[in-house]
Amino acid sequence: MSTMTTRADLKRFLDELKIQFLENPATVPVESIISDKIDHVLQEFWADREPPRSYGLFAIGGYGRGAVHPQSDIDLLFFFKDGIDEEAIKRILHPLWDLQFKVGHQIRHADDFKEFDETHMESYTAFLDCRFLMGDPAVAQEFEYEILRGMIRSNRDRFLRALVEMKSHRYKEFGETIFQLEPDLKDAPGGLRDVHWSGWVRKALEFTSGCLPDGALGLHLCIRNFLHFHSGRNFNVLSFEFQEQIAQKLGYKDSERGEAAENLMRDYFLKAGEVARQASLWEEAVIGSPSRVSIPSDFSDPFDMIKAFAEAHRKKARLDSATLAAIRQRVVSSDGLLANHPKAGCLILEMMKDRKGIYDTLLAMHDVGLLGKVFPDFEEIRCRVIRDFFHKYTVDEHSLIAIRNIEQLPVSHHFSAILNELEYPELLLLSLLFHDIGKSHRHDEGNHVHPSTEGVRVILDRLEIPPEQAEKVVFVVQNHLEMSKIILRRDFSDEHVIQQFADMVATPDNLRMLCLLTYADMKAVNNEVVTPWKEDLLWQLYVETYNRLTLGLADDQYTQQQELESDIQAITNLLPKGTPSQQIRDFLDGFPRQYLRTTAKKQIADHFLLSRKLADRPMVMHIAKNGAVYDLLVMTADRPGLFSKMTGVLSFFGMNIIRAQAFSNRHGTIFDLISFEDPDSSFQKNPSEVDHFAQIFNDVIGGRVQLDALLDRKFKSVVFKPKKGLSVPTTIHFDNDFSKRCTIMEIVTQDAFGLLYRMASVISGHGCNIEVALITTEGHRAIDVFYITREGKKLSQDEESQVEADLNRALAPVV
Numbered sequence: 001m002s003t004m005t006t007r008a009d010l011k012r013f014l015d016e017l018k019i020q021f022l023e024n025p026a027t028v029p030v031e032s033i034i035s036d037k038i039d040h041v042l043q044e045f046w047a048d049r050e051p052p053r054s055y056g057l058f059a060i061g062g063y064g065r066g067a068v069h070p071q072s073d074i075d076l077l078f079f080f081k082d083g084i085d086e087e088a089i090k091r092i093l094h095p096l097w098d099l100q101f102k103v104g105h106q107i108r109h110a111d112d113f114k115e116f117d118e119t120h121m122e123s124y125t126a127f128l129d130c131r132f133l134m135g136d137p138a139v140a141q142e143f144e145y146e147i148l149r150g151m152i153r154s155n156r157d158r159f160l161r162a163l164v165e166m167k168s169h170r171y172k173e174f175g176e177t178i179f180q181l182e183p184d185l186k187d188a189p190g191g192l193r194d195v196h197w198s199g200w201v202r203k204a205l206e207f208t209s210g211c212l213p214d215g216a217l218g219l220h221l222c223i224r225n226f227l228h229f230h231s232g233r234n235f236n237v238l239s240f241e242f243q244e245q246i247a248q249k250l251g252y253k254d255s256e257r258g259e260a261a262e263n264l265m266r267d268y269f270l271k272a273g274e275v276a277r278q279a280s281l282w283e284e285a286v287i288g289s290p291s292r293v294s295i296p297s298d299f300s301d302p303f304d305m306i307k308a309f310a311e312a313h314r315k316k317a318r319l320d321s322a323t324l325a326a327i328r329q330r331v332v333s334s335d336g337l338l339a340n341h342p343k344a345g346c347l348i349l350e351m352m353k354d355r356k357g358i359y360d361t362l363l364a365m366h367d368v369g370l371l372g373k374v375f376p377d378f379e380e381i382r383c384r385v386i387r388d389f390f391h392k393y394t395v396d397e398h399s400l401i402a403i404r405n406i407e408q409l410p411v412s413h414h415f416s417a418i419l420n421e422l423e424y425p426e427l428l429l430l431s432l433l434f435h436d437i438g439k440s441h442r443h444d445e446g447n448h449v450h451p452s453t454e455g456v457r458v459i460l461d462r463l464e465i466p467p468e469q470a471e472k473v474v475f476v477v478q479n480h481l482e483m484s485k486i487i488l489r490r491d492f493s494d495e496h497v498i499q500q501f502a503d504m505v506a507t508p509d510n511l512r513m514l515c516l517l518t519y520a521d522m523k524a525v526n527n528e529v530v531t532p533w534k535e536d537l538l539w540q541l542y543v544e545t546y547n548r549l550t551l552g553l554a555d556d557q558y559t560q561q562q563e564l565e566s567d568i569q570a571i572t573n574l575l576p577k578g579t580p581s582q583q584i585r586d587f588l589d590g591f592p593r594q595y596l597r598t599t600a601k602k603q604i605a606d607h608f609l610l611s612r613k614l615a616d617r618p619m620v621m622h623i624a625k626n627g628a629v630y631d632l633l634v635m636t637a638d639r640p641g642l643f644s645k646m647t648g649v650l651s652f653f654g655m656n657i658i659r660a661q662a663f664s665n666r667h668g669t670i671f672d673l674i675s676f677e678d679p680d681s682s683f684q685k686n687p688s689e690v691d692h693f694a695q696i697f698n699d700v701i702g703g704r705v706q707l708d709a710l711l712d713r714k715f716k717s718v719v720f721k722p723k724k725g726l727s728v729p730t731t732i733h734f735d736n737d738f739s740k741r742c743t744i745m746e747i748v749t750q751d752a753f754g755l756l757y758r759m760a761s762v763i764s765g766h767g768c769n770i771e772v773a774l775i776t777t778e779g780h781r782a783i784d785v786f787y788i789t790r791e792g793k794k795l796s797q798d799e800e801s802q803v804e805a806d807l808n809r810a811l812a813p814v815v
Contacts, residue, residue, distance in 0.1 A: 171189050177397055652710055730749040
């Protein structure tokens with residue numbers, strides 16, 4: 001009698017397999033080896049026992065395909081044609097559980113397949129990949145080819161429609177693109193699930209051909225095995241951390257095109273594209289291709305390839321697979337005939353005038369390689385990965401998604417009005433296509449603008465774009481980061497900032513182009529970047545600058561007595577009847593001009609009423625919700641260290657601070673106003689948490705609770721431990737020219753829990769006041785800008801050096 005497999009045996013088996021795999025990851029068939037091992041273990045359970053009649057045990061899902069990865073579940077189907085035998089089930093499951101296998105099992109009777117139920121699609125698809133293990137071979141044959149296939153055959157249309165819906169839902173979860181910088185190897189478009197899905201369609205249609213060629217999935221399978229071995233769980237996301245490790249193991253090297261990990265990802269995306277294309281073809285086999293255009297041509301004239309796409313775009317259709325195959329073949333031999341050719345550029349610009357469907361058209365041209373033949377600089381960013389924990393897509397896909405953002409701009413959106421006013425809207429799309437071509441090769445971080453600008457100058461010259469139009473494209477590419485910098489890193493309520501920006505853009509049409517490009521570019525970074533708050537800031541900057549360009553400085557003064565009096569009257573109307581106007585004047589006396597210009601009259605009225613409470617208490621705190629953002633206002637007559645304490649308490653409660661400002665009137669009332677987001681919706685889900693926040697805040701300000709001790713518990717918590725990944729070196733820059741009154745200090749560093757509190761503590765420790773703070777986080781990188789003064793003046797060079805030295809010490813990573 002043979003010895004049964006033990007847990008120790010299985011551990012030794014997996015440990016040895018891991019060693020073999022890591023020594024030669026490209027050649028060890030891990031999935032089939034594990035599947036064979038499980039087959040052997042199951043056979044041990046039965047030994048020479050006679051299985052029940054009318055019973056079949058099947059491997060299903062990944063196990064059925066003979067592709068079990070190191071941490072995958074073992075999926076089993078217990079099928080009974082007659083009565084269900086509980087003992088037969090226990091004889092398999094109990095030993096598997098004892099061996100600590102992760103088992104997903106289903107028990108089915110023949111009667112379960114008499115009616116088709118769309119809610120069981122996940123089970124049906126797993127059954128399609130079944131593989132008979134033990135039991136009655138005749139029953140197994142009947143189940144697989146008569147019962148299961150018979151049910152699907154009788155309900156084929158419903159089954160196929162449900163399959164298409166499953167794929168559509170899955171694609172939407174991943175933004176309809178394969179080009180995720182941290183892709184899910186299993187479920188993302190172009191991942192292994194697309195291969196499984198194609199197989200289910202093929203089996204439902206009872207086709208025997210159409211499989212991917214051998215080796216097409218080698219990279220996918222190899223990477224997934226690595227993820228399972230190294231994470232010790234069923235983890236399928238190719239994160240930045242694992243990209244570096246896998247690239248090294250697979251022999252990738254740094255090159256001019258990028259780091260080793262970036263080159264690995266480029267290869268992955270090319271393979272994922274093949275997988276997604278096959279799934280798309282099978283989807284066409286299901287839903288048909290009523291909106292397909294066939295162009296019978298050998299495309300001996302290469303410009304006919306562009307005309308074919310133009311024809312499909314005009315008809316709001318796509319080229320059929322035969323035409324695409326012919327173009328793909330012709331593209332290979334087209335050499336440089338199309339490269340930046342004026343005729344080719346003219347054809348594409350003409351297409352861009354009709355924005356509906358332009359993303360799909362350009363994506364299809366890019367997929368067959370034609371777009372890169374026309375614009376070689378764009379081909380250079382194909383599958384280009386910038387691993388910054390902020391961008392979600394490859395550079396080429398990011399650029400195309402930015403174009404899609406303009407295409408899909410709702411008619412009711414206020415940016416649509418700007419788009420309709422553009423003289424040449426097609427130039428905006430061309431600018432978006434080229435705005436990041438400077439990322440084609442390795443470059444200094446954040447320094448892609450110059451090579452992008454120089455590259456686009458050459459392209460436009462060769463395309464023979466008229467000079468006045470070319471200047472617009474060059475301008476927006478050269479300045480495509482400026483508006484986002486201003487709304488996130490500058491206090492643009494300061495008229496000096498607006499004037500400088502207006503001088504730079506020079507014309508309303510330049511402003512329109514730049515605003516729309518900024519919106520589309522930011523929105524294409526990832527799904528979370530353009531919050532309603534940031535979108536509103538961009539709109540405010542556009543309006544302020546447009547008014548400056550069109551009305552002139554003299555018409556935008558807020559210091560005229562008549563206009564000031566009308567504001568005071570508007571505020572008075574919102575206050576209790578009988579409130580003297582002089583009290584409003586006293587309250588506003590000495591406030592900065594931007595407070596009056598940018599704060600809603602209702603909010604000013606609320607602030608006035610709160611300030612009156614200072615007559616009988618030393619401090620007033622108030623929290624108000626403004627859309628998706630909360631405002632924390634603190635009024636007091638004294639504020640040493642107040643800002644750092646405010647930020648510390650907000651950090652303790654897990655809030656994201658996005659903006660802060662401080663100001664005072666001539667009567668000594670000091671305002672600290674911090675805008676923050678509640679990412680976990682703690683205040684909304686639990687309103688009593690607001691009272692808890694107020695209590696903790698008052699205790700910290702009153703000295704009854706030590707903030708350092710409060711935060712220390714979270715600093716040491718594993719929950720707030722910094723994640724592994726790319727490190728961000730700390731850089732500190734001072735600017736004494738941009739603001740007339742303040743020194744601007746910009747800090748770029750690694751994001752971490754309590755970061756703003758540490759910064760603010762150092763700044764206040766040097767006797768500096770934080771007048772405005774602008775807080776931005778891009779992935780793991782924090783970009784924080786402070787407008788600071790000391791004794792009402794800008795900092796001297798020595799004071800800057802002292803602050804910088806202490807900040808570097810405070811922000812140094814803990815070893």
